[in-house]
Amino acid sequence: xxxxxxxxxxxxxxxxxxxxxxxxxxxxxxxxxxxxxxxxxxxxxxxxxxxxxxxxxxxxxxxxxxxxxxxxxxxxxxxxxxxxxxxxxxxxxxxxxxxxxxxxxxxxxxxxxxxxxxxxxxxxxxxxxxxxxxxxxxxxxxxxxxxxxxxxxxxxxxxxxxxxxxxxxxxxxxxxxxxxxxxxxxxxxxxxxxxxxxxxxxxxxxxxxxxxxxxxxxxxxxxxxxxxxxxxxxxxxxxxxxxxxxxxxxxxxxxxxxxxxxxxxxxxxxxxxxxxxxxxxxxxxxxxxxxxxxxxxxxxxxxxxxxxxxxxxxxxxxxxxxxxxxxxxxxxxxxxxxxxxxxxxxxxxxxxxxxxxxxxxxxxxxxxxxxxxxxxxxxxxxxxxxxxxxxxxxxxxxxxxxxxxxxxxxxxxxxxxxxxxxxxxxxxxxxxxx
Ligand code: URA
Numbered sequence: 001x002x003x004x005x006x007x008x009x010x011x012x013x014x015x016x017x018x019x020x021x022x023x024x025x026x027x028x029x030x031x032x033x034x035x036x037x038x039x040x041x042x043x044x045x046x047x048x049x050x051x052x053x054x055x056x057x058x059x060x061x062x063x064x065x066x067x068x069x070x071x072x073x074x075x076x077x078x079x080x081x082x083x084x085x086x087x088x089x090x091x092x093x094x095x096x097x098x099x100x101x102x103x104x105x106x107x108x109x110x111x112x113x114x115x116x117x118x119x120x121x122x123x124x125x126x127x128x129x130x131x132x133x134x135x136x137x138x139x140x141x142x143x144x145x146x147x148x149x150x151x152x153x154x155x156x157x158x159x160x161x162x163x164x165x166x167x168x169x170x171x172x173x174x175x176x177x178x179x180x181x182x183x184x185x186x187x188x189x190x191x192x193x194x195x196x197x198x199x200x201x202x203x204x205x206x207x208x209x210x211x212x213x214x215x216x217x218x219x220x221x222x223x224x225x226x227x228x229x230x231x232x233x234x235x236x237x238x239x240x241x242x243x244x245x246x247x248x249x250x251x252x253x254x255x256x257x258x259x260x261x262x263x264x265x266x267x268x269x270x271x272x273x274x275x276x277x278x279x280x281x282x283x284x285x286x287x288x289x290x291x292x293x294x295x296x297x298x299x300x301x302x303x304x305x306x307x308x309x310x311x312x313x314x315x316x317x318x319x320x321x322x323x324x325x326x327x328x329x330x331x332x333x334x335x336x337x338x339x340x341x342x343x344x345x346x347x348x349x350x351x352x353x354x355x356x357x358x359x360x361x362x363x364x365x366x367x368x369x370x371x372x373x374x375x376x377x378x379x380x381x382x383x384x385x386x387x388x389x390x391x392x393x394x395x396x397x398x399x400x401x402x403x404x405x406x407x408x409x410x411x412x413x414x415x416x417x418x419x420x421x422x423x424x425x426x427x428x429x430x431x432x433x434x
Contacts, residue, residue: 001019001020001023003023003024003027003033003037003041004037006020006023006024006041007037007040007041007044010041010044010045010048011040011044011048012048013048015051015053015054016050016054016057018057021054021057021058021061022057022061024038024041024061025058025061025062025065025160025164026061026065026160028160028163028164029065029159029160029163035167038164038167039167039171039173042164042167042168042171042173042179043171043172043173045173045176045178045179046172046173046175046176046179049176049177049178050178050179050182052220052223052227054178055178055181055182055220055223055224056223056224056227056228058178058179058182059181059182059185059186059189059224059228060186060189060228061160062158062160062161062164062182062183062186063158063185063186063187063189063190063228064190065158065159065160065161065186066155066156066157066158066159066160066190067155067156067157067190068157068189068190068192069107069109069136069155069157069190069191069192070136070192071107071140071143071192071193071194073140073144074105074107074140074143074144075105075144076103076104076105076283077104077105077194077195077282077283077284078104078105078106078107078143078192078193078194078195078283079099079104079105079106079193079194079195079196079197079279079282079283080106080107080108080188080191080193080195080196080197081095081096081108081196081197081198081199081275081279082184082188082196082197082198082199083198083199083201084184084198084199084200084201084206084207084208084217085117085201085206085207086117086201086205086206086239086242086243086351087116087117087118087205087239087242087243087247087351087352087354087355087358088118088242088243088244088245088246088247088252088268088351088354089117089118089199089201089243090118090120090123090243090244090246090252090253090255090256090268091199091243091268091271091272091275092108092110092120092150093120093123093124093252093253093256093309094256094259094260094264094268094269094272094276094305095272095273095275095276095279095296096108096148096150096276096279097148097260097305097306097308097309097312098272098273098276098296098299098300098305098308099276099279099280099283099296100146100147100148100308100312101147101299101304101305101307101308102276102280102283102285102295102296102299102304103147103283103285104147104279104280104282104283104285105143105144105147105148105283106143106147106148106149106150106279107139107140107143107148107149107192107193108148108149108150108151108191108193109151109152109153109154109157109191110124110150110151110152110153111152111153112152112365113364113365113372114364114365114368115355115359115364115365115366116205116352116355116356116358116359116364117355117364118247118248118249118252118355118358118363118364120150121150121151121152122249122372122374123249123250123252123253123256124150124253124316124318125249125374126249126250126253126329126330126374126375127253127313127318127319127322127323127329128318128319128322129317129318129319130313130316130317130318130319131316131317131318132150132151132152132316133151133152133154134149134151134154134316136154136155139151139154142315142316145315146308146311146312146315147308148308148311148312149312149315149316150312150316153187157187157190157191158186158187158190160186161182161183161186161187164179164183165183177213177216177217177220178220180207180217181217181220181221181224182224184198184221185221185224185225185228188225188230189224189225189228189230193230194230194231195230195231195232195279195282195283196225196230196231196232196233196282197232197233197234197235197275197278197279197282198218198221198222198232198233198234198235199234199235199237199271199275200214200217200218200221200234200235200236200237201214201237201238201239202214202236202237202238202239202430203238203239203240203351203426204239204240204241204350204351204352205239205240205241205242205350205351205352205354205355206239206351211236211430211431214236214430215236215431215433218234218235218236218431218433219234219433221234222234222433222434231282233278233281233282233432233433233434234432234433235274235275235278235429235431235432235433236429236430236431236432236433237271237428237429237430238426238427238428238429238430239351240348240351240384240426241348241349241350241351241383241384241426242349242351242354242355242378242380243267243268243271244259244264244265244267244268245265245379245380245381245383246377246378246379246380247354247355247358247363247377247378247379247380248358248361248363248375248376248377248378248398249330249363249372249374249375249376249377250329250330250331250374250375250377251331251363251375251377251378251379251398252377253323253326253329254326254329254331255268256309257306257309257323257326258326259272259300260300260305260306260309261306262300262301265383267383267428269300270428271428271429272296273293273296273297273300274293274296274429276292276293276296276299277289277290277291277292277293277294277295277296278292278432279292280292280295280296289434309323310323329375330373330374330375331375331398332361332362332373332375332376332377332398332399332400333398333400334398334399334400334401334402334404334405335396335397335398335405336396336397336399336402336405336406336408336409337393337395337396337409338393338394338395338396338397338409338412338413338416339391339392339393339394340382340388340389340390340391340392340393340394340416340418341390342390342418343387343388343389343390343418344387344388344418344419344420344421345385345386345387345388345418345419345420345421345422345423346382346383346384346385346386346388346394346416346417346418346423347384347417347418347419347421347423348384348416348417348423349380349383349384349415349416349417350414350415353411353412353414353415354378354380354411354412354415356411357378357397357408357409357411357412357415358376358377358378358408360404360407360408360411361373361376361377361378361397361398361399361404361405361408362376362399362400362404363376363377363378373399373400375398375400376398376399376400376404377397377398378395378396378397378398378408378412379395379396379397379398380394380395381393381394381395381396382394382395382416384423384425384426385422385423385425387422388418394412394413394416395412395416397409397412
C-alpha cells in the first residue's frame with residue numbers, strides 16, 4: 001500500500017477501504033507519512049467526501065490510535081454529553097449533576113476553552129482547590145462512590161485526531177462534515193461511555209450557521225455512535241445568542257449554581273433539563289424519552305441535583321464555602337457597564353462577538369495553554385426579546401484592568417442590536433435526532 005495511490009483514489013472519487021484508512025491514520029500518527037501527503041488526502045476528502053462506512057472507519061481508526069478509557073468497572077449505563085461549542089454554554093455543570101442525581105453514572109472528560117468558546121474544565125477550576133486531574137483509579141472510584149466525576153482529558157487519548165485536526169486547521173480542511181464528525185466521535189468513543197448525548201449548536205455563534213448543516217452533522221455523529229454500538233441522541237440547539245447571561249469561567253459557575261437552585265435564566269435552565277432528560281433516558285432510568293426531562297425537573301426542584309454538584313466539588317477538593325456563597329467565587333475588580341443609547345427591543349446579540357469580548361477581558365485564551373483570568377467575562381442584563389429603555393444597562397464586563405474592560409465593553413456594545421419592533425425569540429431546541 002502506498003500513500004500516493006490512496007490520494008489519487010480519493011481525488012478521483014473512489015471509496016477507501018478500511019485497510020487504506022488505517023494505513024493513513026497509523027502512518028501519519030507515527031510520523032511515517034509526511035504532512036504534504038496527509039494534507040493532499042484531506043483536501044481530496046474535503047472535495048470528494050467520505051461515505052458512511054468510510055467515515056466510521058476513520059473514526060474507529062482514530063479512536064484506537066491511543067489510550068481508551070475503561071469504564072467497565074463502574075456499574076450501570078455510563079452516559080456522556082458533548083457540545084459542539086458555544087458561548088455561555090455551562091450545561092455540563094448543570095445537566096451532569098442532574099443526570100447523576102437520577103442514577104445515571106457520569107464519568108466525563110471535558111476540555112478547555114480556546115478562542116471564543118469556553119471549556120468546562122476552565123469553569124470548574126475557577127472554584128478554588130478544585131482538582132480536574134484524577135488518576136484512572138481515583139476517577140473510577142469516585143464515580144462508583146458518588147455517581148459523578150468531571151475531569152480534563154487524561155492519558156494519551158486519540159493522538160491521531162490531535163495531529164490530523166492540527167493539520168486541518170492550517171490547510172483549509174476543517175469544514176467537512178465527515179472529518180468534523182469523526183474527530184468529535186473518535187474522542188467520545190475513546191472516552192468509554194456506553195451512550196452519548198450530543199448538543200449540536202446552530203447559529204451565529206456556532207460552527208454550523210445553518211440548521212440543515214447542523215442536522216447533517218448530528219445525523220452523521222448519531223450514525224457513527226450507533227455503528228460503534230453506543231446509543232446516541234443529537235439535539236440541534238440555538239446559538240444565535242449566548243446561552244444564559246454569564247460568559248466567563250467564575251461568572252458561569254455562579255450562574256450554574258443559580259440554575260441548580262432553581263433561579264437561573266430560562267434558556268440555560270430549560271436546555272440543561274432537556275439534555276439531562278436525554279441522558280436519563282439513554283441511561284435507562286425511564287422508559288419513554290419524554291419522561292427523562294420530567295425526572296430531571298424533579299431532581300432540580302427537590303435539591304437533589306444541587307446536592308450532587310456539592311458532592312462533586314467536595315470530592316474533587318473544591319472549596320465548599322465558595323459554592324455555598326458564590327460571592328466568594330472569583331470576579332474581576334474592574335467593571336464596566338454597557339448602556340442602551342436608544343429604546344426598543346433587543347433583536348440580536350451576536351454570540352461570537354460576545355465570546356470574543358469575553359476572551360479579551362481575559363476569560364479566554366487565543367492560543368493553547370495560555371493562562372486565563374477566572375474572574376473575568378461578560379454578564380448580559382438583557383437578552384433577545386427584552387424591552388430596553390434609553391439609559392438602561394444592557395450588560396457588564398469584568399476584567400483585571402480598565403484597558404481590557406473598555407475594549408471588551410466596546411465589543412459587547414457592537415454585538416447588540418436594538419430595534420423598534422419586538423423580534424421573534426429563536427427556538428431553543430430546533431430538532432432532536434434519535
Ligand atoms: N471539534 C473537534 O473536536 N473536531 C473538529 O473537527 C471540529 C470541532
